[in-house]
Amino acid sequence: MDFIGTSDPLNAHHIFSKSYAKYRKGEDFKAIFEFLGEGIFNADGEAWKFQRQLLHSILNNEELQNHMTTTLKLKMECTLFPVLDARVGGVRGEVDMQDVVSRFMFDYVCLWVLGFDPGN
Incomplete structure (x- = not known):
C-alpha cells in the first residue's frame, strides 16, 4: 500500500480542501482501518466532502x-x-x-x- 505524508500546511490544504478527489484512501486503507467505521477518517469522494462540511460547521460554532x-x-x-x-x-x-x-x-x-x- 502506498502512503503520502506531509507536514507542510500548504500541502495539507491542497489535499484536504482543494483536490480531495485526487487523494483517495482506497480499499487497502479501509481494510486496515475498518474499526473506524464509515466516518470521515475512512470516507472518500462525496461522502468525505459531506462529512467534512458537516464537521466544519459544527466545530466553527x-x-x-x-x-x-x-x-x-x-x-x-x-x-x-x-x-x-x-x-x-x-x-x-x-x-x-x-x-x-x-x-x-x-x-x-x-x-x-x-x-x-x-x-x-
Whole structure:
C-alpha cells in the first residue's frame, strides 16, 4: 500500500480542501482501518466532502469553541498538570508522555462528547 505524508500546511490544504478527489484512501486503507467505521477518517469522494462540511460547521460554532476552550483549560489545570508535577517530582523523574497524553485526551473527548469524565 502506498502512503503520502506531509507536514507542510500548504500541502495539507491542497489535499484536504482543494483536490480531495485526487487523494483517495482506497480499499487497502479501509481494510486496515475498518474499526473506524464509515466516518470521515475512512470516507472518500462525496461522502468525505459531506462529512467534512458537516464537521466544519459544527466545530466553527463560537459557543462550542468557547466551551471546548474552557473545558480543556480546566481539565489541564485539574488533572494533567498535577499528574505531570507528581511524576516529574518522583524518584525516577521520568514521564511516559504517550500514556499521560493518551489518557488525558481520552478523558477530554469523553467529557466533551458525552458530558462524562471517566477520570482515566
